[in-house]
Amino acid sequence: MTLTALRIDGGQVPSQYGARAARQEEIMRLFEAIIEANQRAARGDTRAGVHVSEFAASLPVVALTCIDPRLNKLMPGVLGVPEEQFIWLRNAGNIITGSLSSTTRSLSLACAIKGGKEIAIIGHTDCKVCHTSVSDLVDRFRTLGVERARLPDNLVEYFGLFASERQNVIKAVDFVRNSPLIGPKVPVHGLLVDITTGKLEWVVNGYQSLASAVPSVQPAARLNIEGPQLTKPAQIAPEAGEEPVPKPKIVPPPAPAPPPVPPVLPKRRAQTRAPWER
Numbered sequence: 558m559t560l561t562a563l564r565i566d567g568g569q570v571p572s573q574y575g576a577r578a579a580r581q582e583e584i585m586r587l588f589e590a591i592i593e594a595n596q597r598a599a600r601g602d603t604r605a606g607v608h609v610s611e612f613a614a615s616l617p618v619v620a621l622t623c624i625d626p627r628l629n630k631l632m633p634g635v636l637g638v639p640e641e642q643f644i645w646l647r648n649a650g651n652i653i654t655g656s657l658s659s660t661t662r663s664l665s666l667a668c669a670i671k672g673g674k675e676i677a678i679i680g681h682t683d684c685k686v687c688h689t690s691v692s693d694l695v696d697r698f699r700t701l702g703v704e705r706a707r708l709p710d711n712l713v714e715y716f717g718l719f720a721s722e723r724q725n726v727i728k729a730v731d732f733v734r735n736s737p738l739i740g741p742k743v744p745v746h747g748l749l750v751d752i753t754t755g756k757l758e759w760v761v762n763g764y765q766s767l768a769s770a771v772p773s774v775q776p777a778a779r780l781n782i783e784g785p786q787l788t789k790p791a792q793i794a795p796e797a798g799e800e801p802v803p804k805p806k807i808v809p810p811p812a813p814a815p816p817p818v819p820p821v822l823p824k825r826r827a828q829t830r831a832p833w834e835r
């Protein structure tokens with residue numbers, strides 16, 4: 558069975574869960590409720606859903622997923638979040654290449670401009686980015702007319718290729734969580750969705766890392782924003798037996814020239830007489 562959509566809101570707790578479940582949902586946070594409802598639905602509970610009206614302070618959510626078209630029918634239904642509360646970013650492999658990468662910047666703007674309250678990096682099973690080897694990729698580029706020589710040397714690093722969907726999600730969450738562009742109070746979750754069943758698995762619980770996070774932005778992270786052009790070049794120690802490159806002598810700049818002295822005009826009094834003296 559493929560799970561494509563949870564019930565959205567409705568306001569009533571399924572009767573078989575009763576008051577105890579209602580109390581439990583009250584203390585659950587949004588993604589805890591999402592995972593719980595998704596897994597109930599995967600077990601066949603057709604009434605499973607997220608009472609989104611109870612989580613208004615956590616909405617909208619910002620999600621990064623892969624470009625795989627099989628996700629089109631799953632999102633955001635399997636989360637139980639209505640489309641208008643679902644800010645959806647996609648790239649090939651839901652890859653984050655750095656804490657200041659363009660995708661991280663988009664996530665930060667999704668929070669700053671569109672009011673996203675929580676971020677979820679959602680990987681999926683059977684990801685083709687994960688299952689394509691470097692040599693396959695080179696062949697595929699070649700058929701598209703992109704020769705190997707035109708590509709960067711390290712394709713794995715350049716494209717952020719990965720060998721494990723789960724590890725890729727963990728790495729992406731780590732980059733986003735530690736980004737100086739993401740508010741320290743914004744939870745960053747990592748999920749994995751089964752592409753055939755729609756079942757969610759929680760890879761990184763963003764609420765837990767939020768509780769242990771240091772609230773202040775590290776100075777080093779701020780420095781990185783300045784860009785590499787402002788950082789000092791690394792000092793490279795000479796290899797053994799290699800002549801160290803002599804440092805240029807520091808010559809103090811010449812002292813500024815004194816201001817020009819105005820020419821002293823010869824006193825004319827000695828040479829000429831005033832008219833009344835004549």
Ligand SMILES: [Zn+2]
Nearest residue numbers: 623625684685
């Ligand atoms: Zn994928």
